[in-house]
Structures are given as C-alpha cells and as structure tokens.
Amino acid sequence: MSFSNLTRRGLIKTGAVAGAGLALPTYLSAAAHSGFTNAPQGDTVTLGFNVPQSGPYADEGADELRAFELAVEHLNGMGDGGMLQTFSSKALDGTGIMGKKVQFVTGDTQTKSDAARASAKSMIEKDGAVMISGGSSSGVAVAVQALCQEAGVIFMAGLTHSNDTTGKDKRANGFRHFFNSYMSGAALAPVLAKAYGADRKAYHLTADYNWGYTTEEAVRSSTEALGWETVNAVKTPLTQTDFSAYIAPVLQSGADVLVLNHYGGNMVNSLTNAVQFGLRDKMVNGKQFEIVVPLYSELMARGAGANIKGILGSQNWDWKLEDQLGARYSGTNAFVQSFGTKYGFPPSQAAHTCYVQTLLYADAVTRAGSFNPCAVVEALQGFEFDGMGNGPTLYRADDHQCFKDVVVVKGKENPENEFDLVEIVEVTPADQVTYAPDHQQFAGGSLGTCNPGA
Amino acid sequence: MDAILLQILNGLDKGSAYALIALGLTLIFGTLGVVNFAHGALFMIGAFCAVTFSKLLNLSHTIVDDSRKDFLGNPMKIDVPYLHEFFGQAAGDVIIDWAVPLSILFAIPVMIGIGFAMERGLIKHFYKRPHADQILVTFGLAIVMAELIKYFYGANPIPTPAPAAFAGSFDFGALIGADPNTIIYPYWRLVYFCFAAVIIGAVFAFLQFTTFGMVVRAGMADRETVGLLGINIDKRFTVMFGIAAAVAGVAGVMYAPINSPNYNMGMDFLVLSFVVVVVGGMGSLPGAVLAGFLLGILESFASMAVVLEFIPGINQIIIYLVAIIILLTRPRGLMGRKGVMEE
Numbered sequence: 001m002s003f004s005n006l007t008r009r010g011l012i013k014t015g016a017v018a019g020a021g022l023a024l025p026t027y028l029s030a031a032a033h034s035g036f037t038n039a040p041q042g043d044t045v046t047l048g049f050n051v052p053q054s055g056p057y058a059d060e061g062a063d064e065l066r067a068f069e070l071a072v073e074h075l076n077g078m079g080d081g082g083m084l085q086t087f088s089s090k091a092l093d094g095t096g097i098m099g100k101k102v103q104f105v106t107g108d109t110q111t112k113s114d115a116a117r118a119s120a121k122s123m124i125e126k127d128g129a130v131m132i133s134g135g136s137s138s139g140v141a142v143a144v145q146a147l148c149q150e151a152g153v154i155f156m157a158g159l160t161h162s163n164d165t166t167g168k169d170k171r172a173n174g175f176r177h178f179f180n181s182y183m184s185g186a187a188l189a190p191v192l193a194k195a196y197g198a199d200r201k202a203y204h205l206t207a208d209y210n211w212g213y214t215t216e217e218a219v220r221s222s223t224e225a226l227g228w229e230t231v232n233a234v235k236t237p238l239t240q241t242d243f244s245a246y247i248a249p250v251l252q253s254g255a256d257v258l259v260l261n262h263y264g265g266n267m268v269n270s271l272t273n274a275v276q277f278g279l280r281d282k283m284v285n286g287k288q289f290e291i292v293v294p295l296y297s298e299l300m301a302r303g304a305g306a307n308i309k310g311i312l313g314s315q316n317w318d319w320k321l322e323d324q325l326g327a328r329y330s331g332t333n334a335f336v337q338s339f340g341t342k343y344g345f346p347p348s349q350a351a352h353t354c355y356v357q358t359l360l361y362a363d364a365v366t367r368a369g370s371f372n373p374c375a376v377v378e379a380l381q382g383f384e385f386d387g388m389g390n391g392p393t394l395y396r397a398d399d400h401q402c403f404k405d406v407v408v409v410k411g412k413e414n415p416e417n418e419f420d421l422v423e424i425v426e427v428t429p430a431d432q433v434t435y436a437p438d439h440q441q442f443a444g445g446s447l448g449t450c451n452p453g454a
Numbered sequence: 455m456d457a458i459l460l461q462i463l464n465g466l467d468k469g470s471a472y473a474l475i476a477l478g479l480t481l482i483f484g485t486l487g488v489v490n491f492a493h494g495a496l497f498m499i500g501a502f503c504a505v506t507f508s509k510l511l512n513l514s515h516t517i518v519d520d521s522r523k524d525f526l527g528n529p530m531k532i533d534v535p536y537l538h539e540f541f542g543q544a545a546g547d548v549i550i551d552w553a554v555p556l557s558i559l560f561a562i563p564v565m566i567g568i569g570f571a572m573e574r575g576l577i578k579h580f581y582k583r584p585h586a587d588q589i590l591v592t593f594g595l596a597i598v599m600a601e602l603i604k605y606f607y608g609a610n611p612i613p614t615p616a617p618a619a620f621a622g623s624f625d626f627g628a629l630i631g632a633d634p635n636t637i638i639y640p641y642w643r644l645v646y647f648c649f650a651a652v653i654i655g656a657v658f659a660f661l662q663f664t665t666f667g668m669v670v671r672a673g674m675a676d677r678e679t680v681g682l683l684g685i686n687i688d689k690r691f692t693v694m695f696g697i698a699a700a701v702a703g704v705a706g707v708m709y710a711p712i713n714s715p716n717y718n719m720g721m722d723f724l725v726l727s728f729v730v731v732v733v734g735g736m737g738s739l740p741g742a743v744l745a746g747f748l749l750g751i752l753e754s755f756a757s758m759a760v761v762l763e764f765i766p767g768i769n770q771i772i773i774y775l776v777a778i779i780i781l782l783t784r785p786r787g788l789m790g791r792k793g794v795m796e797e
Contacts, residue, residue, distance in 0.1 A: 059608050059610045239722070244640075245461065245464050245753070248461070268714055276712070303611040340526045
C-alpha cells in the first residue's frame with residue numbers, strides 16, 4: 001500500500017470540499033427556516049385550508065371555505081371585522097398577523113385520509129403554509145394532525161367530533177375547538193332522560209369507523225348511567241345507503257329508542273328509512289318510540305327534510321344562540337351578520353368552528369410574538385377566551401381540547417324557512433361536559449412535545 | 455319466523471331496484487353487446503328527474519312580509535308557489551305532494567332522450583371495440599354525469615318525500631296473526647315493489663308480444679341473419695337503449711323517496727347490479743330479474759344482527775361471495791345462454 005498520491009494540495013482540496021458539504025445542510029436550514037418550518041418571509045403569511053371540495057362532504061367543505069375566507073378578510077382589516085369586535089383578546093387589530101398580510105391556499109381532502117395528507121403536505125412543502133386547518137371527518141383530522149406534527153406546523157382542526165382527535169391520537173401541534181362524542185353524550189343524556197324518562201331500552205345503529213365507535217360508547221355510557229338499557233348495538237358499513245335491513249329488526253328487539261350514531265349521508269338515509277318504517281308512530285313497552293341523533297348539522301337536517309322534526313341531538317354552536325339565550329353567547333350575532341351579509345344565508349357550525357380556529361391561531365401568534373409553532377402551542381395551552389359565540393371557553397393544556405357549553409337541539413316542527421330547521425332545547429354548561437384528561441374514553445395517547453420542524 | 459319474513463320483505467324492494475337496473479343492463483348487453491358502466495348513473499339521473507320535477511312544481515315568486523324578520527333582521531321574504539295561484543292552495547299542495555309519482559311522466563321522455571344521445575353520440579363508436587374500452591368509456595361517462603349533477607345540485611342528499619298518503623308502514627304481523635309491530639313494511643316500499651313488478655312485466659310483454667320485440671329478440675339471437683333479411687336492427691337496438699335508459703330512470707324516480715337522491719347513488723348500485731347480471735347470466739333477462747331479487751333478499755338476511763354476530767362482516771361480502779360460488783360452479787350464471795361472453 002502506498003500514500004504516494006496524497007499531496008498537500010490534494011488534502012486541502014478534499015478537506016475544503018468535505019467541509020463545505022458538511023456545512024451546507026446547516027446553512028440551508030438556517031436560511032430557509034429561521035428555526036422552524038415555513039417561517040414567513042417578506043410581508044405575507046400563508047395559511048393552508050384543507051377541506052373536502054369533492055366527495056360526500058363537499059357542501060360542508062364549501063361552507064368551511066366561506067368561513068376561512070371571511071376570517072382572512074377580517075384579519076386583514078376588510079369587511080365589518082366580525083368576531084374581532086367581540087373576541088375577549090384584543091391582540092388582533094386588523095393588520096394581518098403581526099403586521100403580515102394573511103393569504104391562503106386551499107386543498108381538497110376528498111374526505112379521504114391519504115388525499116387529505118397529500119394536499120396538506122403539498123400546502124406545507126410547496127406553498128409554505130405555516131398553519132393547516134379544516135376537515136370534515138375525524139379520520140382525516142387524525143391523519144392530517146399527525147402529518148402536521150411531523151412537519152412542524154400547527155394544525156387547527158375543523159369539524160371533527162371523535163374522542164380520539166384529542167384522545168388517543170392527540171398531538172402537541174394539534175388543537176380542536178369543536179366538541180366531541182363524550183360531550184355529546186354528557187349533554188344529551190340528561191335531556192333524553194327528562195324528555196323520554198329514565199326507563200328506556202335503546203338500540204344503537206353505529207357507523208363502522210372510529211367516530212361511530214366513540215359516539216356509541218359516549219352515548220351508551222351516559223344514558224346507561226341514567227338508567228337506560230342498551231338492548232343491542234349494530235355496526236353498519238360506512239358505504240351503506242339503504243338501512244332497512246338494519247331498521248326492520250329494531251321493533252322486534254323490544255327497544256323503544258333508536259340511537260343513530262351516523263353522520264352526513266349515512267344519517268340522512270338511516271333516519272329517512274327509520275321514519276318510513278313508521279317507527280316514530282309506534283308505541284312500544286307502553287311508550288312512544290323515539291329516535292335520537294347524537295350529532296347534528298344543519299346541512300344534514302336539510303337533507304333529512306321533514307324527517308328531522310322532533311329528533312333530539314347535539315351541536316357545537318347554533319346561529320340563533322345569542323338571539324335566544326342572550327349575551328353569554330356574544331360573537332354569534334357578529335359572525336352571523338358578517339357571514340349572512342356576504343353569502344346570503346346563516347353559517348353552519350362547521351363554518352363557525354373554522355372561522356374561530358383561524359382567529360384563535362392568529363391571536364395566539366400575535367400574543368406569542370412569533371410564528372414558531374412551539375410559541376403558538378404555549379400561547380394556546382390553557383388559554384381562556386370569550387366572545388366567540390360559545391360563551392366562556394378554555395383551551396385545555398392537557399389535551400388541546402376546547403371546553404365550552406354544548407347545545408342540545410331538536411328538529412323544528414314548523415320551520416319558517418330552509419335555514420330554520422332546528423330549535424335550541426337546552427344549553428348544557430361546560431362544567432357538565434368536562435372530563436378528566438385521563439378519562440378512559442380518551443386513554444392511550446400522549447401529546448408529546450411540540451415540533452417546530454426545520 | 456317473524457324475522458325471516460321481515461328480511462324477505464326487506465329484500466324485495468332492494469331486489470326490485472337491483473332487478474330494474476340489471477334488466478336495463480342486460481338488455482343493452484344482449485342487444486348492443488355493450489357493457490354499460492354508465493347505467494347506474496342513468497338510475498341516479500332518474501332520481502334527479504324527481505328532484506327537478508319537484509323543484510319545477512315548487513317554482514315560486516317572492517313576497518315580502520314586513521311583519522316578520524329574517525335572520526339578519528330584514529323583512530322576511532316568503533316564497534309562494536305559482537301552483538297556489540293557478541289552482542288554489544289546497545289543490546296546489548296536493549300536486550306538489552304527488553311530485554314523485556308525477557315525475558314519471560317527466561322522466562320517461564327525458565331518459566329516452568338521454569339514452570338516445572348517449573347511444574348515438576358516444577357508445578355507437580365503441581361497438582366494435584373490446585369490452586375493456588367500452589367499460590372505460592362508459593365508466594368515465596358515469597363519473598362525468600355524477601360530477602355534473604353535483605355541480606348543479608350539490609353533494610348532500612336532497613329530500614324527495616313520497617306522497618303523504620303513503621307515509622307510515624303496513625303491519626303484516628297483525629295480518630297473519632303475529633304480534634303487532636313485529637313485521638312492518640313501509641307503504642312506499644310496497645308501492646315500489648309493485649311498480650317494479652309492473653315495469654318488468656311490461657318490458658317482457660313488449661319483447662314477447664309485439665312485432666318490434668320479436669325482431670329485437672331475433673336480433674339478440676342472431677344479429678347478422680336479421681340484418682340479411684333487410685331489417686335495420688341497429689335502429690331497433692338504439693330504441694332498446696332508450697327503453698333501457700327509461701327503465702333505469704323510472705326505477706330511480708320511484709326510489710327517490712326511499713333514499714334521498716345524491717350524486718353518488720348510481721355508483722352505489724352499479725357494481726351490485728353488475729354482479730346481479732353476472733349471477734343471473736349475461737344477456738338473460740329472466741336471469742337478471744331472478745338474481746336481482748335473490749341477491750336483494752340474501753343481502754337482507756346477511757344484515758340480521760344474529761347473522762352478523764355469527765359471521766361478522768358477512769353483510770358486506772355476501773353478494774360477492776355468492777357471485778364467486780356461482781361463477782365457479784355455473785360460469786354462465788343462473789340462466790345464462792351458451793355462447794354469451796364466451797370465446
């Protein structure tokens with residue numbers, strides 16, 4: 001072996017190249033990221049709104065996009081300001097976020113986890129989005145939340161109701177304003193017991209996926225605690241359109257209440273089928289047969305038409321809250337006014353939660369004085385606020401779940417127009433729907449630590 | 455026993471829909487030799503004919519009621535259907551209430567027109583192409599039709615109720631001496647079953663007892679010979695395409711109150727209907743009807759809680775399981791003819 005080729009000049013050259021090669025990644029990351037993923041450069045900041053623009057929840061997605069657009073307008077000082085006027089935090093002043101004009105990009109989740117991840121990834125990597133929000137399904141929310149955690153951006157969940165989003169699948173970079181299955185069960189059960197009595201036999205039909213399971217578990221445990229008996233619980237395929245084969249045996253089971261743990265088109269079809277079978281006209285066990293839908297949305301109510309009349313369920317928010325229940329729900333009318341004037345109809349709860357999440361993110365950045373996700377996480381954890389339409393609200397630090405009042409609603413018997421389909425029956429105070437962070441329905445996950453990326 | 459009767463009844467209406475779609479599918483395959491993956495979309499468009507007709511009957515003019523306020527606090531705008539003005543409120547409401555059955559009159563010409571346009575405009579160019587090409591182009595067409603409907607009507611289901619006279623359900627239990635409320639069946643589903651039986655009977659009668667039908671049947675058996683006799687069989691087959699489209703369309707119209715129409719409902723039925731055609735035997739009309747009802751009832755049984763407890767998930771695969779067994783043991787299907795879809 002010989003080292004005769006090794007010269008002093010060669011050694012210096014090789015050393016210089018190797019040194020430059022080793023230093024390059026550090027140089028690039030420092031220049032492009034300033035310590036965290038997609039640090040805004042120049043005088044703009046980009047937010048990514050990932051909603052279903054195609055597929056079965058496209059109408060919910062369209063309403064979410066309207067709300068995002070309105071939120072961005074208000075953040076940039078356009079329009080009437082909406083909830084910026086009523087929000088308890090006064091950090092936002094209509095000059096964008098920390099003086100940077102807000103712009104946004106949109107993605108189509110198609111209500112499919114893989115498509116949602118792909119569009120979120122594209123918005124983060126290609127468009128430089130510093131925050132992702134949106135979604136109309138818990139499967140999508142959980143998938144995108146995990147992606148945002150890995151990428152080092154904040155995820156402000158849209159319409160996701162499964163316990164798992166802030167339960168076993170919670171992440172430090174993810175935050176949920178929307179309520180969850182446990183809260184629906186806890187809010188509904190006392191109203192159900194009061195309306196239908198404590199001696200009831202319930203039959204559950206449950207959508208065969210994550211959200212269905214947690215909703216069934218929540219409603220079962222809450223109603224059983226009040227004396228109801230669950231005679232059967234049957235899983236129904238998510239792709240099912242005709243539920244007659246599942247509904248026909250309900251009366252034979254001796255049940256006098258049917259609980260439909262279904263959402264979207266599933267719920268519209270199962271409820272329509274149940275009403276067609278005349279279940280609501282029957283007397284069983286000497287009592288009037290009843291149907292319950294734990295999670296409601298206005299769009300679903302519209303799809304179900306007259307079949308929704310008299311059906312009890314729960315909502316995160318309703319556009320009539322402030323008019324009917326007073327100033328505790330301030331912010332509602334400001335938002336309805338802005339949204340209604342711009343689009344000609346009242347906003348859905350999906351629109352409301354997306355609008356609020358965008359403002360909450362912007363406010364947290366401004367209070368933290370940084371777009372760094374870890375600073376934003378710190379600003380949102382344990383944040384108490386008001387004036388966003390739900391009454392006093394807490395973003396709990398332990399699981400990044402918002403705790404606020406839950407609205408129990410009923411399909412209106414004589415709606416005056418197509419937007420007036422549900423009536424508010426009761427509002428369950430936040431303390432009655434609050435649970436311990438280690439509650440068994442939320443067990444198995446850990447927030448971990450925030451990831452700034454880069 | 456009650457549960458078995460109940461599931462047979464349940465299977466009948468689903469089977470009716472399968473049978474009606476499969477009948478059209480096999481009719482097109484038997485006459486034109488085309489595997490039409492857009493047939494489910496025709497069923498969906500039929501359902502949207504009911505939605506459209508219902509909207510037409512509800513066409514309104516707006517009056518402003520100063521005594522009431524809308525959600526923004528402005529004077530309430532109230533829509534008053536023109537029908538109320540033409541016929542009075544009571545008669546107008548009755549007409550609106552009967553929108554679904556009346557839509558059949560609207561759907562038949564619309565669906566025949568769509569069928570003609572599809573066949574003449576697109577499908578005829580694929581007669582001599584392999585089945586794979588036909589499947590691709592018709593499947594693409596189905597997606598286009600679904601997206602068009604979504605563009606105009608939105609993604610959410612649109613409630614299209616049956617006339618109030620058919621609300622509620624019939625208590626078969628009380629009729630046969632069983633406990634009341636144990637065997638109940640919605641009136642509208644009974645109507646749907648009877649309607650399907652009439653349509654199926656009418657199609658068979660048309661093919662069996664008319665000269666036109668006789669020529670079509672002859673063409674199905676031996677197209678070349680019929681052509682050599684100087685009969686323009688292509689023209690008749692185009693008419694049959696229109697009829698098949700109309701059958702799928704009216705099946706969709708009457709199904710609208712059972713499940714609120716949405717743009718994707720055609721896809722839900724398409725795959726199952728193809729399985730029905732394959733199980734019944736490609737090109738066999740009685741086979742399609744028989745397999746439609748058979749698979750509808752089997753699917754109902756597989757959805758019973760007691761069955762699901764025993765074999766979880768069987769409800770999702772039963773139809774495909776039956777298809778595999780039939781294809782393994784009887785490759786031509788239940789009533790398939792020799793030489794059809796065979797080399």
